[in-house]
Amino acid sequence: MTDIKIIRTVKELRSWKSTTSGSIGFVPTMGALHKGHLSLDNPYTVVSIFVNPSQFAPGEDLDSYPRTFDQDYSILSNLKIQNKTVSVIFAPTISEMYPSGIDLDLTKQKGAFVTVLGVSEQLEGKTRPNFFRGVSTVVLKLFNAVQPQFAYFGQKDIQQTVVLKRMVKDLLLPLEIIVMPIVREDSGLALSSRNSYLSESLRSRSSIIYENLQECEKIYQESHNELTKDEIVSRFIDLINNEPDFQIDYISLANLETLEELSTIKPGQSAVLSTAVYVTENNRTIRLLDNIILN
Numbered sequence: 244m245t246d247i248k249i250i251r252t253v254k255e256l257r258s259w260k261s262t263t264s265g266s267i268g269f270v271p272t273m274g275a276l277h278k279g280h281l282s283l284d285n286p287y288t289v290v291s292i293f294v295n296p297s298q299f300a301p302g303e304d305l306d307s308y309p310r311t312f313d314q315d316y317s318i319l320s321n322l323k324i325q326n327k328t329v330s331v332i333f334a335p336t337i338s339e340m341y342p343s344g345i346d347l348d349l350t351k352q353k354g355a356f357v358t359v360l361g362v363s364e365q366l367e368g369k370t371r372p373n374f375f376r377g378v379s380t381v382v383l384k385l386f387n388a389v390q391p392q393f394a395y396f397g398q399k400d401i402q403q404t405v406v407l408k409r410m411v412k413d414l415l416l417p418l419e420i421i422v423m424p425i426v427r428e429d430s431g432l433a434l435s436s437r438n439s440y441l442s443e444s445l446r447s448r449s450s451i452i453y454e455n456l457q458e459c460e461k462i463y464q465e466s467h468n469e470l471t472k473d474e475i476v477s478r479f480i481d482l483i484n485n486e487p488d489f490q491i492d493y494i495s496l497a498n499l500e501t502l503e504e505l506s507t508i509k510p511g512q513s514a515v516l517s518t519a520v521y522v523t524e525n526n527r528t529i530r531l532l533d534n535i536i537l538n
């Protein structure tokens with residue numbers, strides 16, 4: 244068990260940083276950690292835990308979002324991979340990250356925000372129109388605070404990785420984004436902090452999402468001809484939408500860098516097949532995300 248330094252201010256973080264030499268790997272999180280979050284590939288690893296208000300719309304689950312700092316601390320303290328441990332948890336307050344304040348009502352917001360046009364509006368951005376503005380803004384702030392050489396994000400939130408890679412490229416940020424493979428529950432369900440909202444039984448039924456994405460992948464891999472998107476996803480749509488409590492928000496076949504929708508795909512052409520599925524239980528609806536990269 245390691246005693247990890249907990250840092251709450253940017254000033255303190257910079258002063259810690261001035262004592263280090265060697266690359267810093269950064270894992271931004273909103274806490275409620277699970278195995279999918281973690282990587283220890285650098286001499287120093289900073290994990291941030293910050294539930295970012297600007298990526299929640301009014302009415303979303305900002306207040307009820309799981310906050311499990313003690314449990315997160317204990318998971319991180321017990322983590323040792325090839326003798327490497329987490330160096331710092333950066334857990335700032337809202338006013339540290341938003342020194343001029345932050346209003347959830349977009350029309351009242353003032354100050355600097357980051358928008359990554361072209362890849363933020365579709366898919367998740369359709370249902371959550373200002374989500375990626377909030378994510379890009381906070382991640383840029385966190386990058387400025389931590390100044391890492393490498394930053395790690397999970398493939399489960401594939402659109403987030405596309406948006407942030409584009410931000411890094413377009414704003415000439417001196418770091419590399421590494422996308423970590425999706426970590427799954429034994430049932431196949433992609434790990435997510437919001438899975439804790441589901442009962443055991445619905446969690447296990449939710450494995451149909453990944454099972455059927457794999458079926459789509461099989462259709463693509465076994466074909467020697469160009470296929471239409473419909474040929475790949477129509478069975479997925481029928482099976483999921485016919486399952487009680489499940490409703491597809493989107494199933495997308497898109498270019499992995501631009502997220503432009505593809506109507507057809509040739510053998511060997513790469514693309515991302517991604518989905519969001521609404522799952523309803525006890526009058527509460529959550530969206531489960533998953534994806535597979537076809538190549």
Ligand code: PAF
Pocket residue numbers: 271272273293295298378381382400403
């Ligand atoms: O993926 C998340 O947990 C969040 O969107 C992130 C990247 C930590 C920004 O708040």
